[in-house]
Amino acid sequence: MSQTNKNQKNLVAIITMFFIFAMISFVTNMAAPFGNIWGMSYNWAGMAGNLMNFTAYLIMGIPAGNMLIKYGYKKTALIALIIGAIGLGVQLLSGVVNNIFVYLLGALICGFCVCMLNTVVNPMLNLLGGGGNTGNQLVQAGGTLNSLSATATPILTGFLVGTLTKDSFPDVAPLIITGIVVFLAAFFVISAIQINEPQGDLKNVTYEKSPLAFRHCLLGIIAIFFYVGIEIATPGMMNQWISREGGFEGAAAVAGSLAGIYWFLMLCGRLISTVISGKVSTRAQMITVSTVGIALIVAAIFTGDVTTTLNIDLNIIKIENATVPLSCVFIFLCGLCTSVMWGGIFNLSTEGLGKYTAKASGLFMVMVFGGGMMPFFQDLVLVQQLGISYLNSYWLIVAMLAYILYYAIWGCKNVNKDIKVD
Template sequence: MENQTKKRGTLVAIITMMFLFAMIAFVTNMAAPFGTIWKQHYEWAGMMGNMMNFAAYLFMGIPAGMMITRYGYKKTALVALALGFVGIAIQYVSSTMDGDALGTYVVYLLGAFVCGFCVCILNTVVNPMLNLLGGGGNRGNQLIQTGGSLNSLAATLTPMLAGSMISEITKDTSLKAVTPLLLIALAIFAASFVIVWFTQLTEPETEKSDVLAGIKGALGYRQLVLGIVAIFFYVGIEVGIPGQLLFYLSEPVAEGGVLGSAVIAGLIAGVYWLLMLVGRFVSAFISGKVSSRMQLTVTSSVAIVLLLVAIFMPETSKMSLTVPDLAESTLIRAEVPTKVLLIILCGICTSVMWGVIFNLATEGLGKYTATASGLFMTMVVGGGVMPLIQNLTATKVGDIQSYWLIVAMLGYMLFYALAGSRPVKKD
């Protein structure tokens, strides 16, 4: 009887963590579609919302790990959800202000920054919890990939909904266009807080030791140190690929764009996240047999090849697409560069990278796992830094040529898979 009760508690904990995994994507993936609006008012502003969202990780990564060791996973998750509600509320306030004023943009960025604290803490809770509930190893990675599937589903729907609300982008487009999405987000956060409040979680043991000693102990593992760098680059890759694609396809034709449609751009970006869902779903089934190292090696290599072909493919090579307009309930036919297909196919490759990097980097860390997760979250700031660098590079060399930065980061992923992830404990 006691064993059955323990199993039931473990199942409830796993389901709750999976739900929170979806919340992370919902908040994070609003930034890029919103950025297509702000870019029309300030050229430099396209990725700033995303940057603020991820900048919070730099400040909250280690404190989030400390919160887990002191207060436990459930209380830490509740704090995160409360911060998410506040952050979305601030963004909602900005949507009711003058859409073309710099002050409005500052308020929006503040909301994005607060939301960043939310997703950072949730990430710190979810990943080690699922890894530990699965017992580490391939089973731990399997649970992380399953949670990642729900994360990708939320990530798929968010840019699609935002794009349908924004429709065609002009100089007059403001954040008021996405007010309904912000209201939906507020309702989801409120409901999530209530659900987690009444959920009984079986807390895994954490090491309640000196913080600096914990960090020093965790950094004694070479695979973790190199894995932290890998996570910095990986999040930049995951966000940068669809983020820059949104700008590439939504830029008005009159200003040199190839399509000029936020609706189609949002749908195509949504397909990227949908392919991540497919990849994670497949990985959840094969991770029990295929090692994390092999998965990272194959996916990094394939993604490099796809992007190299896309970069050199002529823009005149096009394909016809018929996509639904969710706002108008009609079908839209458009001609888009064929290279777009190769770029979104990278979603299958990037889908498994988070889970396998986390799994490889924390293998054998034991009591340092929570501290390691906090260090990981700090370096997720790469999801703000690298896409911002890519976006600024694109203003100089063009959207497609900016993907050379992604190729270079994928090269590091391949190095980590082949050599950097080998477990080595420093003396």
């Protein structure tokens, strides 16, 4: 194959993976606003959709990695897209039959979808970029589209809902239907595209060790558990806090916009990282953002009851004369920090794994369960059961950020270079 043809096929594969990255955040970010609607009837339900969505990773992570080996990247992605359309359909049905358990089933099915898609997109982009800083650069570029989709989802939901009530499901039905149509369209588009599998045939590869034999991979898997908890809980708890306790008309819309700003800043951070990753090491970026993230969340906690009036116009996000806690500003600014963590942790953790990368990707997907477990723990245990304020519950996020800082400084070093990886 000529170098030109190879580059063209790589470009098609990269664009396809970017598109899949956007679909992942669309499905994932539907859980929080729908959970807020169910939370009006069941006080434990605010983060229950997230819990089910991410519980799917616990169940599906390793099987998804095995599917990658058995069927390849393209077939695994196609299966995932069909499952995603079914999951959104079940969530739509839950609003029709007014049954929260049908909604939770739909969230679980959608979780299977995004787990499989994540298993495909991250190692493929890292490998297409040749690993190292360039591999991280591609993951961050794909993450930019992921953030764009993530920004739009809570804003659209908040706009459609306006003022949150237990009967708000019909208002957001068009968004679910749009998601189903997009999934089906993506299925046909990807079916027609030829994707060059970057790792070749994995079915006949012999694995002498487990990816867990690599210390930096093991510690990175733990870091992913905490990171996804941080990414989801940081805007999700703020969204729930302002939606429930904002005390003004249209609080749900403002809360959705505040969460949208967080995701928009994640987009900005990933754009910046895409530009600088060829020159600034992944490790240096991770140390910086985890340190700043800790400082921002601590500032949010100590700001307390201080309020500020926000007037923000970012075209896609508008907030007019809304009086909200100043803490919200520090919280959504944290999006700049969390923006690079997923790609950074994945890049550092899989560096030097070679043939073990696909299996490691499956293990990573298992630990994405942290995105359901940690926010649910923060909401149900800390806030609902122990009566800790929403703001003070953010100490949990500070602790998780501290672990990521430890990983970036010390834990990411590969001390197992004696293991054969080719």
